[in-house]
Amino acid sequence: MFPVLELCQIVESGFHPLSCTCTVSPDGSLMIKIVEPESGRVELLITGVSTAEFTSVRDISNFIGELRTEMKAGRRAFAG
Template identity: 40%
Template structure:
């Protein structure tokens, strides 16, 4: 099993140049925030991900892929919300 520092490094490296903040909690979960480097706003956030489910490279890669997809569609989803407010 990877250490908490290794997990953080993997996630933070996977999303460059987007800033990635990882927080490991005492309940053995990890929270991940992806922050737009220009606006400094959190664009994607996933909290309370059980570390016990991140024991293989495939599990880690799947989570990274999910978060990258959320990050990819974030501008489209939020553009729709802005148009609906008008």
């Protein structure tokens, strides 16, 4: 398992130019909030992320990719 603070730093750096905040809940899970900085609009908010599955940088990279896909899918769902 990755140290939680290092994990958060990697996740936060994976969403530029958006603003990403990763915080640790009292139960040890993560809350990830991704915000479009100019408008302040929350692009994605996910809570209860277990850190147990993150054993390598590849795992973290795959997770960031999944979140990016979720964000793109959400935008298409509301486009119109």
